[in-house]
Amino acid sequence: MKYRLISLIIIIAIVAGSTDIQAQSVLDSDVEAQPPKDTHQPNILLLVADDLGYGDLGSYGSNINTPNLDQLADEGLRFSRFYTASICAPSRAMLLSGNDNHVAGMGSQFRNTEYWGYEGHLTDRIATIPQLLKQAGYQTYMTGKWHLGTGEGQLPPSKGFDRSFVLHQGAANHYNNTGLSQSYSTADYSVDGQPVSWPEDGYSTQVYTDSMMKYINEYKDSDKPFFAYAAYTSPHWPLQVENSFWQKYEGDFDQGYEKLRKQRLASLKEAGMVTDGHELPPLHDEVRQWEKLNPQEKEREARKMELYAGMVDNLDHHIGRLIRMLKDIGEYEKTVIVFMSDNGAAGEDFYNDPRDDFLQSKYDNSLENMGSPTSFVSYGPPWAEAGSAPFRYFKGYTYEGGIVAPMIIRAPTMKRRGEIYDGFVTLTDLAPTFYEIAGISYPDSLNGSPIRPLVGTSLTPVLQDKVKTASSDNSWVMERSGRVLVRKDDWKLVKPPGSEWGDKTNFELYNLAQDPSEKHNVKDKHPEKFQELFEEWEEYKKENKVREMF
Template sequence: MKILSKRKRKKIRINYQGLALFNCKFILLLLMGSLISCLEIKEKNKEPQRPNILLLVADDLGYADLGCYGSDIQTPNIDNLAARGVRFSRFHTSPLCAPTRAMLLSGNDNHIAGMGIQSNQNAGFGYEGKLTDRIVTIPALLQTHGYHTYMAGKWHLGGDSLSIPFSKGFERSFVNIRGAGNHYDDQGLFEEVPITPYFEDGKPAAWTKGDYSTDFYTDKLIEYIDLNKKDKKPFFAFAAYTSPHWPLQVDEKYWEKYVGRYDDGYEKLKERRLESLKNAGMIPKDAVLPPNHEKVIPWDALSLEEKKKESRKMELYAGMVDNLDYNIGRIVQHLKDIGQFENTLIVFMSDNGAAAEDFYYHEYYGPFIRAHFNDDYETMGQPHSFISYGPGWAEAGSAPFRHYKGLTTEGGIIAPMIIAGPNVERKNDIHEGFLTLMDIAPTFYEVAQARYPEKFEGNKTYPLKGNSLIPFLSGETNEIHAPEYLFGLEHNNLAMIRKGDWKITNINKPFLEENFKLYNVSQDLAERHDLQESEPEKYKDLLEEWREFSNEVKVQIPPPPW
């Protein structure tokens, strides 16, 4: 065996080391190349992360009842959302709960969606009393585009098995099928529904006595959001709160801070709200108040006991709004805790103007309510108390607009709305331009990259009537609708048509076309001056628009005699 010299052995060892080093470098380069290739493929296949969508709807919240809009009621969590996004000062809804929810979830007219009237009427096209297959709901469409869909709260859009949230696109839901309920238990408010019907995921569900509605709905929504938080799919969550809808009920800790604040009455509060709205930048400095509705009893005409009770009503209402804000803060904090806050588009809104109705002494509804509730001063706000906001406070809550919920005057259909989150480049901004709740569905579809179909599940669908807000929110445009955009609305034979700065409104019954009044709402927020005689051509034009609109949506007007 030949023995190599020390010098040769060293040379061979060096060659082996060089070869090994070369091989290591070669393998490293291969690995790096593979890694880069994988990253490139992954990047090509990776879809942009779509935002979650959180829709928060208050029930009967007045335009002037949020801190960021100028109210004295403490709403720091809602105010923080406003600081991160846009407050809309001319956001239009329908005048009542059910039509608004139909328009909101469909992006279409309430008749097209099936809710031409508040109740379950089943009187042909537009009056089915439930959502129809002429539209696609937001959750149904988003679900087909990879979104989880959750809801907790008030439904009010039909109660049969094909109309409940579980059949309309909501993956998980806990809802009050009706339009209102006791906030602490399942005691019904009306004789035809003595027990409030609750459903979870399409099946009857029980209410645990003592749970408070706004707290419970918040718990449920958080529970649903947590169910699938690890699968990385986006969600659409709808908090359909029943606060501050009557009966005014809330724990004392929320309303006691407002004790004595409203002792000078609703007329003084209405005046203060006018000024605070101006200071908040929500209305022009030259805005004036409309006269009170005839149902409002002058404060000075009330007895001391009546004033004491009225003041407590407003304290309770403020406490409910305070609690609502607290629960919105809970949802926001939870989104932060799970790392989803920055990727969640949040919309907060009210469903109509402030509520003036009081059914406790109502000719039809009153006997049942009085048999199960009381309106004693000592128990106001408790589970078996039935108290309403009433017309005086509603007039203050709707300032500076005319009247309140149920009417197609501005006070009935202008509500607060705030949007914040992804795609919202405008911060702490106030937008005075015209928009409606039919603009929300197209906005959600754009952020979710979902195309609205011409057919859905075999049914032809009506085109959306609104515009996406994303071009405005992102700063690409400064307007949402062109000046010639037409907004028509009819509910229970109360009607309006809006085109540009001009509006005709009809709130007289029985419905007669000649009872339309003409207003320039850019110059007359309070709708004080009927201009039909000085602007006959404009009046004629809008009447023709009304005829075309009412024919399109098949408005039903009872023939005379009435």
């Protein structure tokens, strides 16, 4: 690897914050740290936003104020076709392993079983980024959302992190440890694997950011580089943020979600993120027309989006604090920054779920209380459709709106700055990118146990040269809980949710070059291509022991 790549430091954004919690560092006993192999190894700071929509950054065309992330885009590279899984935990498993979510143990987000691929935690079939970077001499830190197993040996200290302050589950109140249901009434947190309470008066984004800044500051005089993974829980529901952040957006969304969706399409085109010929797909069936809402409903809906915008604004603010600290301690120009979302915009609304009245019994969603610690607001399918514009649907679906997310990479010595990369990229490409930049090779085994090969491809050529695509075959297969996609070149096979598992006729075929909105199912016009991709799905299903029951 050339020196200019070795000197990079990568940051991928996930929301982090502040805490006074003290704990002893718990080192991973399974991975022995080694001296750095190269004194010029970069720091790596990985920042991930939770449920951020494709068009929600200023640099992607949004009206939401994100100056710090926009500056990273000006200094780096925006990705217009960055693929994730369709939901949180499988994305995080693939991100940290560079491998398939079944191989990593997260074939389903909601089940912990004895079945291969559905263990509900990271398995020994993979090596994590912090494990391998730690072996190469890195300090490794994590703050924020873990969501990859809570049992013995499953938390961050056992997966390579020297220091960690994490939420074990997938979501919680941003101000306290209240959970989401009768069965999950209290959220769990730990520092270096040891249980802790949520700090009084702490807000998630600030707490996680402050914790990460503390870890980096504590070891800033070390001769070791760092890998820092900040997994923010913002702007994931519940939509909660202090008034000063959301009130600046009062009135900005009174026109409704359908007009915002059209505005986002136009601004995405102006920003160069989609082509001029891109059209909006039909709205999801659950979306009511804005004109059919009464004045009170419109006021409440507009407030939801104001809160969401405030959370994104707040997230950018705290990422800015982290960036300023890196500059103050002389690490910014040694750092590559990668910011991403873990999936498409979120359309869930658990507060109004008729199967569980827990949230309604605990929270007050009256208009005057929306956004406070005692409210539990989700913006639901209508605003998610605007957030995922210009694509079809949102989080949970394997249509483009659920799996194409924003990503920015900024590195001090990269050649490409202020540009947009339109090639096909997946989150499994990030682990091999980090390894190449750090100058280490991926092993065949870890601690005496064989591990699966990486499935991704390093993006370092993309950062330095104007290559058309980073992947040799431009293909990917992904499944989560019966929702399937097979991507090969411009073709995409999709199995919609709710369709019969074994019925081949339920699958759909799209040509994304001609139809990026996935409006026209062309499997009858291209039976040979449909069969080709379906056979790839069948092979994947066998290789990864995909189970219909999940």
